[in-house]
Amino acid sequence: MAYAFNHHAEDSPKIGDLFAESFPHFEALIVPFEAGQEVVGEGDPTESYYLVMRGMFRAVKFTRDGRRQVFAFYMPGDVCGLEPDAAHKLTIEAVDGASMAVLPRHACRVRMNDDPRLNAALFEGATRALTLSIDHMMMIGRSSAEERLAWFLTMLSTRSAEPGDIVLDLAMQRQDIADYLGLTIETVSRTFTLFRDRGFLRLPRKRRVEIVRPDALARLAAADRDARAPDRVEYAAALA
């Protein structure tokens, strides 16, 4: 699965176009979901891959005693459902009104053998998901609440339509954020308040975040990890 927020390789063809090319009746495969609706549940047989077309989805796992972990948020262009076992280990649900292209696995595998580009795109999706999970796990395992939320907000603003956009409208609720960051909802709430009181951001409404000091958040987010954008640039330069 594309593990978290998508990071498209800008130079390769959009995976959506590849699928549209491979599946003649691609449009017919797009299914709409309502907020909270389940796409697949834990234990369901793995019959399809999924490509987000609109809105936001989340991948979650529940424990028997009610603990919950959100593993990823998927946005348009992300692929998910790339699990190797016969049964899903993650539940995929719509966060808001959203839609998915549902792509039968078998047909995908056949087309992967025919079309190296599709093969490469899916393989890259899987490996990219892994690298995203690296940062996620580093964050969960080794960061403070402040660092986690700063990382989350920095990532969101980085990947929002207008990169560097300072106004975020969070589609997910506090509980989703908490479960994504490995915190409780109260700690998330307190940390938002802390950032507001420090002047890092404004909270005009519950789900609206206006980032006032992106630099301060980025510094916090990077404290225990690579700075996001800067590192990417360094790498690109080093490899050019």
Next chain:
Amino acid sequence: MAYAFNHHAEDSPKIGDLFAESFPHFEALIVPFEAGQEVVGEGDPTESYYLVMRGMFRAVKFTRDGRRQVFAFYMPGDVCGLEPDAAHKLTIEAVDGASMAVLPRHACRVRMNDDPRLNAALFEGATRALTLSIDHMMMIGRSSAEERLAWFLTMLSTRSAEPGDIVLDLAMQRQDIADYLGLTIETVSRTFTLFRDRGFLRLPRKRRVEIVRPDALARLAAADRDARAPDRVEYAAALA
């Protein structure tokens, strides 16, 4: 990368055999490493895939302020180095005396297009690594120290040569365990002592663990997650 301890699909051909078949001078590609020696470092260009032949390796990431996270331990049969970007985000090091087959990426990609079995094996390696990261992250994000160590020991004994073997010789030191579990070395040590005092295990030497009550550990490990073996059986039954 094969994310953590390997979980071979028993029904598919060993990936090692596939590589040996594809690379005529496979033996020449095997490189030995000493304990602590680095295979690739963070930032190094991603030139090869790696297949563990002997011993144990670990994938780690450091933060600028010295925090360290171990993402996986690799054992014979595991593939690693499956990162999509041009530069490694993880450092791979030998835990003890060990050896790796170093497989040039480009040649692998070419052979993946020729041989669907190799393609499937590598793709499966990547997706399987992702599912292993799910449990790892769930554990780090939502479990207590006791649950984490119990999970770790249960996993080790599950995957040891004699499944259900109650004598484990840990190749890695306490710091590696701590950084894998997202704990401090002191907490790991205290938790070992706690388990010993409860009669769950014996610690005849530093690196030797004799599991006396595998059931108790498994129950702790499963408290917040699937029971390992049982669930696997349930799934298999459900899908038969």
Next chain:
DNA sequence: CGGAATGTTGAGACTAGTCAACCATAGTGG
């Protein structure tokens, strides 16, 4: 307007982290 769902704040408890001392083991060199 009323009720349900979502989010915030506060007080106190508790787990794991920090810092420091101590112990065990394995080499090493006199």
Next chain:
DNA sequence: CCACTATGGTTGACTAGTCTCAACATTCCG
């Protein structure tokens, strides 16, 4: 063969950060 040292591991006392439980505020919708 025995100190001596280096490394790895354990234990203790204390602290800090996050969780828990509970009350309250806000927003959303019918």
